[in-house]
Each structure stands twice: as structure tokens, then as C-alpha cells.
Amino acid sequence: MSLKRVLSIQSHVVSGYVGNKSAVFPLHLHGFKVDAINSVQLSNHTQYPNVAGQILKDKDVWEIYEALKKNGINKYSHITTGYVGDPTFLRTVVAVVNDLKTANPDIVYVCDPVMGDNGKFYVPESMLSVYREEILPIADVLLPNQFEAEQLSGMKIDNEEDGWKVCDWFHKQGNLSTVIITSGDIGSDPDRMLCLASIRKGTQRIRMEIPRIPASFTGSGDLFSASYLIWSYIKSEDAKLALEQTVNTVYAVLVKTFDNFKDMKVEDVTSFDKELRIIESKGVIESPPTELKAEVVL
Numbered sequence: 001m002s003l004k005r006v007l008s009i010q011s012h013v014v015s016g017y018v019g020n021k022s023a024v025f026p027l028h029l030h031g032f033k034v035d036a037i038n039s040v041q042l043s044n045h046t047q048y049p050n051v052a053g054q055i056l057k058d059k060d061v062w063e064i065y066e067a068l069k070k071n072g073i074n075k076y077s078h079i080t081t082g083y084v085g086d087p088t089f090l091r092t093v094v095a096v097v098n099d100l101k102t103a104n105p106d107i108v109y110v111c112d113p114v115m116g117d118n119g120k121f122y123v124p125e126s127m128l129s130v131y132r133e134e135i136l137p138i139a140d141v142l143l144p145n146q147f148e149a150e151q152l153s154g155m156k157i158d159n160e161e162d163g164w165k166v167c168d169w170f171h172k173q174g175n176l177s178t179v180i181i182t183s184g185d186i187g188s189d190p191d192r193m194l195c196l197a198s199i200r201k202g203t204q205r206i207r208m209e210i211p212r213i214p215a216s217f218t219g220s221g222d223l224f225s226a227s228y229l230i231w232s233y234i235k236s237e238d239a240k241l242a243l244e245q246t247v248n249t250v251y252a253v254l255v256k257t258f259d260n261f262k263d264m265k266v267e268d269v270t271s272f273d274k275e276l277r278i279i280e281s282k283g284v285i286e287s288p289p290t291e292l293k294a295e296v297v298l
Contacts, residue, residue, distance in 0.1 A: 003077040005033045006229065007100070009061070009093055010082035010222060012038035014053075017276040018045045018219035019082055023226035025278055026249075026285045030230045035068070035076075037061055039084050045218045046122075047271045055085065058092040065096050076100060078229055080110040082222050085123050090130045097138050111139040112225040115148050128152065137174035141232070143225050146184030157186055160194065164205060167198035177201055178232070180243070182224050183210070195247060197294075199239040205298035206240050208247050213258050219276045224250050227285075240294050248288040253281045 006027055011019030020036045027034050039061075042053035068074040079100055084090045100107050113131045116122050132152055136142070150157055153166045163181055170179045180197040187194035187209060195208040224246060231245040253276055261273040278285075 003075065004031055004233070005035070005076045005078075007035050007037070007074075007076045007079045007096075008082075008226075009037045009039060009079070009084070009096075011040045011042065012036070013042050013044050015044045016219070016272075017278045019222055022219040022222035022276060022278060023080070023082070026223065026226045026230060029282065029286050030234070032078075032230070037064055039082075039089065045271070047218055056089070058086070058088045061089065062092050062095065065099075069099070074100065075104065076107055077104075078108045078110060078233075080112070080225055080229055082112045082225060083114040083123075084127070087124065087126050087130045090127060091134065094130075094134045094138065101138065108140045108229075109138060110141040110143065110225055110229050111135060112143045112221055113148050113152060114221065115151060117145055117147050119147060121151075132173075136170065136176065139174065139176055141178040141180075141228070142170055142176055143180050143182050143221070143228065145182050145221065146186065149181050149184075157181075157184060159186055160196070160207070162186070163194070163196045164198065167196060167205075168202050171198065171202045178239075180228065182221065195243070197239070197243050203298075204239055204296065206243050206294050206296050208243060208292060208294045210247060210251060210292060213254055215258055215261075215274065217254055217257065217274060217276060218271075220250055220254060223253060223276065223278070240296055244290070244292065244294045245288045247294070248290065248292050249285055251292060252284040252289055253277060256281050256284075 008020055013021055024034045024036055040055045042051055097109055146157055149166050153169045155166050157163050163186055167179045170176050178199050183193045191212050192209045193212055197206040227246040227249045231242040235242040256277045261269045
């Protein structure tokens with residue numbers, strides 16, 4: 001039986017579904033064993049008025065990893081990273097990834113470079129150079145949103161062609177076999193977002209239009225990363241289907257979440273109302289609908 005074991009370094013919340021709370025459940029449903037290192041442990045995500053918790057230090061994550069290594073239990077098929085709020089911590093992640101790649105050259109590193117969205121950073125801007133200079137050369141799969149793709153590449157994305165140029169730029173930075181700009185306001189239809197996937201170092205391009213849901217959600221990027229890890233493994237020979245399964249999974253969870261508060265007055269909707277309905281979506285996570293279709297353009 002092939003190894004299906006993931007090291008997931010992301011945030012953790014006691015209440016709600018972001019970071020590892022958003023990613024681990026779907027991975028478990030599809031038979032992946034997951035070892036989770038929590039970059040932070042917070043009471044809830046930061047869109048709530050009150051937040052408390054602890055931040056893991058760089059030395060802490062290395063000590064955790066070293067213990068796994070000394071015990072001979074650092075054998076993984078994948079490593080995935082999400083929210084990291086400190087440059088020093090991120091550099092320690094680089095050391096962990098490099099060590100894992102030395103032990104297993106076939107390990108797949110799926111990186112969501114969580115830095116910001118909607119034109120704003122929510123991590124220190126000093127993180128940008130670490131991602132650009134140290135993470136990009138070692139990542140295998142990169143999953144930025146439009147804002148993160150623009151910041152990392154230093155290129156503005158005003159249309160679809162710009163998006164493909166940015167994907168090509170990423171491929172040239174290291175061993176990135178797959179780049180997916182997970183969401184962007186770069187299509188011609190204001191009621192739809194555009195997802196662009198450049199596969200196998202740019203030899204295949206796939207686009208998906210996604211109906212826009214009139215609400216914002218926290219944790220959807222973490223769910224996207226986990227879902228793509230799952231479906232790119234299951235459908236390793238069919239990149240188009242892997243992307244369709246991923247996007248349909250996330251879209252179905254967001255629709256189920258939106259249905260929970262869509263009839264409420266806007267001023268009455270709380271962050272708790274908008275928490276992703278991950279557990280309630282068990283069925284669609286296991287077997288996504290086929291509502292949204294991708295288009296191969298190269």
C-alpha cells in the first residue's frame with residue numbers, strides 16, 4: 001500500500017474551521033494520516049472581536065520535528081503549509097522541508113503562501129522575501145490567491161493573460177510543477193471568479209469560472225489546499241478532473257455555509273454564522289458534485 005501520510009503545518013483554532021481545523025478532516029476522510037503542527041493556537045479566527053491564544057516559536061517547531069525524526073516517524077508522502085506569521089518560523093519550515101526532501105526525494109510540498117487578500121497583508125510584509133527567496137525554490141505545488149500571486153511575482157494581474165504570465169514566472173523560480181491562482185477578479189464576468197491552473201511546469205493550462213457567492217469566508221483557502229492535495233493524488237493522471245473535484249468541493253461547502261445565513265439581515269450575521277460547514281459537508285467532501293466544469297486551454 002502506498003504511503004498516504006501528511007505533515008500539515010498550519011494554524012489551529014479551538015472553535016471554528018480554519019487552518020488545520022479546515023484541512024485535517026477532509027484528509028482523514030480520504031484515508032490520509034495527518035500529523036499536524038499548529039503554528040498558532042487561537043480561541044477562534046481573527047475576524048471575531050476577541051481572540052486569545054499562543055504562537056509557536058521557531059525553536060518549538062524544530063524541536064517537535066527533531067523528535068519525530070529521532071523516533072523514525074518522519075516519513076511522509078506530503079507536507080503542506082498554510083498560515084505562518086513570523087519570518088523566522090517560516091525559515092524553520094524551510095529547514096524541515098529540506099530535511100524531509102533529503103529523506104524522501106518524492107515527497108510533495110503543497111504550499112499555500114498565506115499572506116493576505118483583497119489588497120491587504122495580514123502577515124508582516126517581511127514574510128514576502130522569505131516566501132520568494134526560500135519557499136518558492138523548494139515547493140512543488142503553489143496555491144496563491146490573486147493578491148499573493150501579485151505580491152510574490154511583483155506583477156499586476158489585470159486579465160487572464162497576465163495570470164498565465166505570472167504562472168510562467170513561478171515555474172521558473174524552482175521545481176514548481178503546479179501553480180494554481182485559486183481565485184481572482186480577472187475574468188470578464190463580474191458575477192464569477194476565475195481559477196487558473198498551470199500544470200507540469202506550464203505544459204498544461206486549465207481555467208475554471210466559479211460563481212461568486214455574495215459573502216466572505218475564512219478558511220476556504222485551507223480547505224482548497226487540502227482538497228487539491230487529495231484529488232491531485234487520487235487523479236494524478238487527470239489534472240483537469242483533479243481541479244474540478246477540488247473546486248466543486250470548496251464551492252459546495254461554501255454554498256452549504258452560505259445557506260445557513262443568506263436569509264438573515266446583513267447586520268445580524270456573525271463570524272460564527274459564517275464558520276465553514278465542514279462536518280455537515282462530509283458527503284460532498286468524500287464525493288464532490290460535478291456542477292462546475294474546467295476548461296483545458298493548453
